[in-house]
Amino acid sequence: MLKKDRISELPDSLICDILTHLSTKKVVSTSVLSTRWRNIWLWVPNVELNSKTFPNVNAFVKFGDRFFDPIRVSCIQKLELTLNPKARTLDDDESYFTSWIEAAIKRKIHHLDVRLSKVSLRKKPLRLYSCDTLVYLRLYQVVLADAEFVSLPCLNTMYLDKNWYPREATLEKLISSCPVLKNLKIVASDLDTKVFRVHSRSLKTISIKRGRIVLPQYNNVPGVVIDAPLLRRLSIDDRKSESFVVKNLESHAKLDIYLSFGLGEMTISSFTFRLICRYSELEPLPQFCYMSDLCVAVHPTKLKQLETFLESCPNLKSLFLVQLGSYNYNPEVPSEEMNQEGLPSVPQCLLSSLQLVRFKVPITGVAGEMKLVNYFLKNSTVLKKLILRLDSRSAKDEILKELFEIPRGSTECELVIL
Structure with missing residues (x-):
């Protein structure tokens, strides 16, 4: 005796809800089960x-x-x-693709993910x-x-990955015309040298x-302008832009800055710090009161440049230092900054909040490195732990001996040597 097919007795709407948890290939394969299932996948x-x-x-194309x-x-x-490059008709007509997008929009689409693999749709622009x-x-x-007119009133998340924009204003308008947009991710193409203006x-x-821009004729990239209060x-994470302008940034915003400007990978590069400090000579840096x-x-x-930036982080709790390496300077010829006996002031965070300092690159014991260690051990009054890793070639x-002779500003500080 055949068992009764209870699933087929369910209403179409419930069956469709069940099928949403399967891949499209498996959903379509259900059409061969019976005449009852022949067209359910279309819904x-x-x-x-x-x-x-x-x-x-x-x-x-027939399936779509x-x-x-x-x-x-x-x-x-x-x-x-x-849509990969081989999915082309003989006359290079991609109108079928644009008609699908338009049909999806008419059918009140919520989530749209389009990957075109460098297929140009300039012949018939999408109604996106x-x-x-x-x-x-x-x-x-x-x-x-x-686009002269953009209306995406419900768009919450937008991910723009290696796209091409006819004008700088195209991207700017696309972003600014989304009144409830909360999350934005932009990955520039290797040939894109336009300014990214984000106003929201x-x-x-x-x-x-x-x-990095791969062609030499595209070496000059103007940069990024962000105004998002x-x-x-x-x-x-930028390897090429010449400048960043961030306006109206709230003090409690979290920043993950990874700018190399050709110097290699780092969180905030030494060159970037020099620019920050030059800016601070013209006007005070903003206060990052919520940065921990x-x-x-x-x-x-x-060291002086680091101190300048730390003055803008009054509540900093943890500091991780990635040195560029002592090989970048001659230890026998100390710089002017290293010759200074003292600094005019100690940043507030060293006096009230900084609890952890870690040197993430092994130190070799040269004068500049030891001066950094000395500075934090001596001036950090609430420091609980300073972590070092010694280079295998160092003495x-x-x-x-030198480390343990440095006076401590904090009686609770533990010096950990890996």
């Missing part, structure tokens, strides 16, 4: 379409045209669409600039058309990444 609100999973472009039939009125919650229901948008290697009264998190977290942890690359001879006995 599933989530779909993943990748042209690589089809035997040829005609099969891909059937799913995005404009006559159908069911809603689409999530669409992940990947106007969608009343879109909440999440990711675009990868899309050539965006210029709603953004809470921003992540910007720009790698509600920003809570800003992450910058800081990782910074600092040259052993630039360990001499370094240890």
